[in-house]
Every structure is written in structure tokens, then in C-alpha cells.
Amino acid sequence: MSARTPHAIRIGPRAGVVIALAAFVGLVAFFWPFVVAPGAFASHYAPPLIFGSLLVLVLCVVISEIAEGGINSKALAMLGVLSAVNAALRPLGAGTAGVETVFFVLVLAGRVYGPGFGFTLGCTSLFASALITGGVGPWMPYQMFGCAFVGMLAGLLPRASGRREVLLLAGYGSLSGFLFGFLLNLSFWPFSVDPGSSIAYLPGLPFTEQWQRYLAFDLATSLGWDTGRAVTNFVCILLAGPAVLTVLRRAARKARFEAPVRFAPGPRTGRADESGG
Numbered sequence: 001m002s003a004r005t006p007h008a009i010r011i012g013p014r015a016g017v018v019i020a021l022a023a024f025v026g027l028v029a030f031f032w033p034f035v036v037a038p039g040a041f042a043s044h045y046a047p048p049l050i051f052g053s054l055l056v057l058v059l060c061v062v063i064s065e066i067a068e069g070g071i072n073s074k075a076l077a078m079l080g081v082l083s084a085v086n087a088a089l090r091p092l093g094a095g096t097a098g099v100e101t102v103f104f105v106l107v108l109a110g111r112v113y114g115p116g117f118g119f120t121l122g123c124t125s126l127f128a129s130a131l132i133t134g135g136v137g138p139w140m141p142y143q144m145f146g147c148a149f150v151g152m153l154a155g156l157l158p159r160a161s162g163r164r165e166v167l168l169l170a171g172y173g174s175l176s177g178f179l180f181g182f183l184l185n186l187s188f189w190p191f192s193v194d195p196g197s198s199i200a201y202l203p204g205l206p207f208t209e210q211w212q213r214y215l216a217f218d219l220a221t222s223l224g225w226d227t228g229r230a231v232t233n234f235v236c237i238l239l240a241g242p243a244v245l246t247v248l249r250r251a252a253r254k255a256r257f258e259a260p261v262r263f264a265p266g267p268r269t270g271r272a273d274e275s276g277g
Contacts, residue, residue, distance in 0.1 A: 022057040026145035030186045033201055058123050074255040082109050086125035087132050100229045104236035107173045110154030112248040118151025142187040150176045170237040177230030181222050
């Protein structure tokens with residue numbers, strides 16, 4: 001097993017509750033087609049509401065950790081740096097043939113700094129990237145949630161070391177490529193296919209039939225794209241993973257994110273000082 005890795009954002013009780021709430025909101029946002037019919041809740045209002053709720057929840061995670069001492073200025077600086085790195089890397093792939101360069105840093109950072117950091121980094125990376133590339137749209141909150149899940153789950157992977165750890169992360173990165181596409185497709189599936197199609201969403205169908213239709217839709221429309229993302233993640237982590245993990249862990253050791261803050265007593269001042277004694 002590997003040595004214990006410092007977590008830049010330590011999940012305290014309050015942050016754990018907020019992250020669980022955010023994950024629940026994300027799952028509801030993605031899986032609503034199996035609960036309500038299109039039009040039951042105005043679909044053109046849903047993305048802004050989801051986006052606003054997500055930003056509030058992310059702020060609550062950060063604020064609760066600041067209050068509990070789980071995050072400090074150094075951790076916030078690291079979050080800002082890695083968000084900027086991911087925002088700069090994303091246009092390099094631009095999603096062509098499924099090639100996405102944003103995920104491997106997200107997976108490695110979530111592994112090193114913990115699930116709380118991974119969740120927050122997934123949100124802030126996609127937000128910054130959307131602002132830089134002009135990718136702001138109704139799809140953005142779903143992309144932020146998808147990346148948040150990818151980063152959070154990376155921080156929950158079992159312990160491993162050396163080559164086994166790199167292979168574990170590469171395998172997870174490949175799986176997360178399919179997971180991200182699977183979740184994102186749910187956000188527009190009910191509106192993108194002719195209702196007469198055998199893979200279209202039909203309100204009122206039993207869950208099993210609806211699920212089979214969605215699986216067929218995902219395989220028919222997204223498998224090739226998601227495979228490109230999965231291969232990119234696997235190759236990037238396999239090749240660059242050891243070096244990036246070393247850099248991130250060295251930064252964590254030097255920053256000492258979890259080092260307790262102690263205040264040394266100052267010089268005593270009293271009547272003796274006033275009298276010159």
C-alpha cells in the first residue's frame with residue numbers, strides 16, 4: 001500500500017453532507033427522464049436553475065471546509081492553478097473524435113488531494129474552460145457535474161502504489177471516459193430523437209424498457225466518441241501519470257496542507273515593561 005497522501009481539502013462532517021447533497025442533485029439532474037416526462041418541468045429553465053444550485057453547493061463545500069480548517073489559502077491556490085491548467089488543456093483536444101485532454105489531470109489531482117478537492121476541481125475546471133472557449137450553454141452545468149463525479153470518484157479509489165497505482169488510475173480514467181459520456185447523453189436524450197424511433201424516450205414506459213432504449217441510444221450515438229475519450233485518458237495517465245503524481249505529491253508535502261496551525265505566544269508586556277524594570 002502507498003503512504004498516506006495529504007488531502008488538500010479534508011472532508012469534514014459539514015462538507016460531507018454538502019457533497020452528498022450535491023451528488024444527489026447531480027443524479028436527479030441526469031436521471032430525470034426516468035422520473036418525469038419532458039415538459040413537466042420547463043426544460044429551458046432547468047439548466048440555469050441546476051447551474052445556480054451547483055455553484056451554491058460548491059461555495060458551501062469550500063466555505064464549510066474553511067470554517068472547519070480543512071482548506072487554507074495554499075489549497076485554494078492549488079485549486080486555482082489546476083483549474084487554470086485544465087482550462088488551458090481542454091482546447092488542445094476540443095473534443096475532436098472524443099479526444100479530451102482535461103480528464104487525466106482531474107483524475108490525478110483527485111487521487112492525490114482527495115474526493116473533496118476532486119469534486120470542486122471538476123466544477124471549477126469546466127467553468128473556467130467554458131468562459132475561455134465560449135462554451136457557455138445549457139449543457140455546461142451537466143458537464144460540470146459530470147467532471148465533479150469523475151474527480152470525486154478518483155479520490156475514493158483503493159490504495160495502491162508504484163506501477164499498480166498508475167494502472168489503476170489509467171483503468172479508472174478509461175472507465176470515466178465512458179461514464180462521462182453516459183451521463184451527458186442523459187441530459188439531451190429525451191429531446192434529440194424522433195419519438196417514432198426504437199431508441200427514443202417515451203414517457204410512461206416501465207423503467208426496464210426505458211433503460212433498454214437509453215442503452216441502445218448511448219451505444220448507437222456515443223460509443224465511438226466515448227471510446228476516443230477513454231483511450232485518451234488511458235494513454236495520458238499511463239505516460240504522464242507517474243511524473244504528474246510525483247509533482248502533485250511533492251507540492252502537497254511542501255505546502256503541508258494538513259499541518260495544524262499553532263500560534264506561538266508573543267512577548268509578555270506588563271507593568272514591568274512600562275516601568276522599565
